[in-house]
Amino acid sequence: MTPVPSVDVDLWSDDVLVDPYPMYAELRAVGPVVFDRDRDVFILTRYDEIRRAVQDWETFSSAQGVGVGEKGNRLAGNGVLTTDPPRHEQLRRVMNRQLVAQTVAKHQNYLESTAAALVAALVDRKSFDAVTELAQPFSIDVVGSLTGLPEEGREHFMRWADNGFNITGPDNDLARESFGGFYEMYQYCFEFLTPGRLSAGRWGRAFHEAGSGGEIEPDACAGLVMAIVWAGMDTTVNAISAALHLLGTHSDQWDRLRGDPSLMSSAIAEVLRIEPPVQRFTRVTTTDVEISGVVIPEGARVVLLFGSANRDERRFPDPDRFDVSRNPTDHLAFGRGIHRCVGAGLAQQEMRAVVDQWVAHVDQFEVSGASWRRNNGLHGLDHLTVTITNED
Template sequence: MGGFPSTDVDPFAPEFLGDPYPAYAALRSLGPVVTMERYGISAMAGYAEVEPALKDWRTYISGEGVGLAGMNPALPKPLTLQIDPPDHDKGRRVLGRTLSPGVARRLRETFQKEAEIKVAELLERGSFDAMADLAEAYPMKVFPDAIGIRPDGREKLLAWSTFVFNSFGPENDILIASREAGLAAQAWIMECCVRSALQPDSLGMMIYEAADSGEITEHEALHLVRPFLTAGVDTTINGIGNVLLALATHPEQFQKLREKPELARNAFEEGLRYDSPVQTFFRTTSRDVEIGGGVIPAHRKVLLFMASANRDPLRWADADSFNIERPATGHVGFGAGIHACVGQMIARLEGELILAELARRVKTIELTGEPERLLNNSLRGLRRMPVRVTAA
């Protein structure tokens, strides 16, 4: 459609999701826009197209859903991600204020202490699963603590978040396998996000203070706490897991990090670029769009391959290499524009602090077995990653 090259590739097939990067290169070579015949959609895989599309919310709208099928009736009505201005602005403003510089300083102190405790514990053990025992355990402690939710049952957060991100893809076996546990967790999530369940002086309670001042309703506050909590789990876990795998398989880069722990923030950014935890999101065109010598018609679903844009050699020199000294600014691992991840400051803080602590305390990180991929329609991460560490 629209004069663009077409492909019968299925970007949600297990073999694609298991190793998408060769397929991304092939898609970029076809041109700025590709028609994906299987789903009757358009797609963009190059940085020059994906990054501007993410920022152009008037043309590439989110209000018709950021998944293939549009708005999912099984999910609560959105107030941030799948909504456009002006309705989008109120919730975004409240969340943005919740993550003020003063709050960030307070969180940094708490997160640092927990990073020290976690790394010391893992050094004592020597061998462990870097996913369950580090990439999951650290964010699942510090982030829900910051939101103010109770400590029991937090594994339900993973089930719910996994289902939500799977639901942005087609009705395939991957989505079906996650639905029962995801929906079973939904009631627990909502219970945890009501005002009476939250800890005082928490980020979640700060959102309810906006309801007290009349800026939002009590109902809206509940539905801001929930996506804030959901979005800050799987993405951060997979971001940390992916960069740990990159460091374990690039020991020379871990050595650089050991020599300069101050590179920890940039190492996390490079990890987000190199192996993005969020691989794709959809948008819908609000009008006919002339691009690349063709036309994407109005009301057309467009799949944006963010992880492919982050590996585009036209944007990044030696794009397929992992280099923690690379200036990674400009990657779209957190999206871009008004719908960029609202919790990215917290994710960056978690990634920086845990990597810096590893750099200071750990001499080597080695894989002791083959990492196992966890397939998800939107995310890229690992189910398990057996490693051995030695103390510095």
């Protein structure tokens, strides 16, 4: 057994939150498992070890929360993201029924026409903010409508999601400033969104029906709706914005994709690999566990750096290079194992709907003013100006 190297780093400092990749590369070079003595957490830094952990829920439990801070973990409660089987299985079954790929595929035309209308209007304007005027309205419209959420409250979704991921961090200013917003989101989902306020035949209503039918506890239904408000929109907003940013800053890759749209699935996977919206979650070990020669003791909090796994040079050669033909379908942007993102199919379909329209309508474009947000769990853009420079 090798002793675990201690590191003196702050993964939640402003610089790292805005640009985490240099720090991840340093940590990977130190070892696959490192110990952050300051915060008393183990950090898994490389692909193989992170993949192994997410696939072994019995050893790496989610039931004590998936954040690092105690208060955030307590507030997050015991929804689908923060439970182990058997409860997780029950909740997940209800969600799966609504969100599996086959069900989501039924909404293909709706996604395409929504993206087409939005992109057409923006292309006419030539210059706009891809985050606030394209990715956000698209994702809120699509997920809000599929879930059957009313119009009322939608103006808060981005702030609440930002708050929701901030409370997964340590007790820093971002987390402290987010507890209030998180509570608003909780109240909206548990008190305001009665079944009657959710459209019939949509996901939210179906979750409540599973409760009234006895499949899950009635109390758990609002939690499933909250899982979507929390994790189902801002994540995809970041992914869509990242796609336009990457394509706008790599004109050679943009030209390749435009010249060969059969590269689309590969390009989407590559965006998710190189710029995963969810950067980190945690687990707690249920027993002593040996990982690559290091023993992590029972009861330890372990940080899983998805963003680092996806840039691990042992798995993805030349990992900082954006290559639309790489097709890295084994990326960990959606996690793996029992908690693998339930919305992965929808998220990729949304990304594709927008980028398809982009390829169809745009020849040349430039991006500027990219501003990366500070968030304890997510990495994404607040703003991105896109200017279309098509020759008419």
